[in-house]
Amino acid sequence: MALKLPRTIRLDPSDTFVYARAAEPGEWAVTGTFLFFGADVENLSGKERQAFRGGFLGVESFGWSTLVVVTEATAEERAAAVERLAEQLVARCGAPGMEAARPAAEEEIAFVQSLCDHPPNTLLALHRADEEAGIRESFRTLHQKVSRLDPARAFRVIEIDEEDGPAEEVDIRALAGRQT
Template sequence: MDLKLPRTIRLDASDTFVYSRAAGPGEWAVTGTFLFFGADTATLSGKERQAFRAGFLGIDSFGWSTLVVVTDATAHDRAAAVDRLAEQLVVRCGAPDIETARVAAEEEIAFAQSLCDHPPNTLIGVNRTSEQAGIRESFRTLHRKASRLEPATAFRFVEIEGEDASTEKFDLLAFAGRQK
């Protein structure tokens, strides 16, 4: 069985500016949408709003990452991720006991695993919106347009695929200036 899970990735320092707590690179990740259930998402602002709209949750730090990368994993990696998330659900989210938390963690890891039906090293982004019926998530993949004739460069253009490839623009420099 081809087992793949999402890991947080940090391509630059922007996550440390846009989230109140940024996930470290290389953490196993879940969508983290459960942290917004019951919240009035219309009142979220700043870094909380950014986490709602575009963050994946790193299960070690409970910090946010804008992107995750599809990564090969072992059954042991998956079991450890379920155990760690279950611990976090008890400590950080008030789950009544580890058994209840493990059931919830298993569901979250299974959903995260379902997002990884792509080749390893594929980047995945999320866009969340609040609608009358609840929270809606759409996912997009980013991958390099490969060509053997393409010279090595520091920057490359990527194709964006997904339900809604258009996303709201965010001016990081303007945002960083307001934070001072």
């Protein structure tokens, strides 16, 4: 079975104004939920709130991406992603050293790897909610609905599989007009 990991993807420029820092397309990604542990989630606003609600964290930039794409990876690429995330945990999150950061980075990479049990090029979306028991994550997959009888065309309807409840709607135009 091929090794698969999520990479950030940017289908349009919206991430660049929805988030304070957008991930670069093509970065390895983790959920980034650890950045919200202990945060006063109810008082997050604007771009921070949007990152909480639906952002994947790019390992290289520590920027956010609304979607990730399931991508085949080599063992070397996976190991490099773990190492880079560990470095980021030390530099940006206060981990006391690489010895402490590596197991945490390994755990984060293993978790997102478990989300990639889909064909390559499947898009994944994330929704976080702050609940009494803690932060709850739910994931959706977006698949292209294809029929061999359909003619080729630029746009197709996609089918969305939702694990937990309806998708949240976001008015991107309204968010773009806000300054945070």
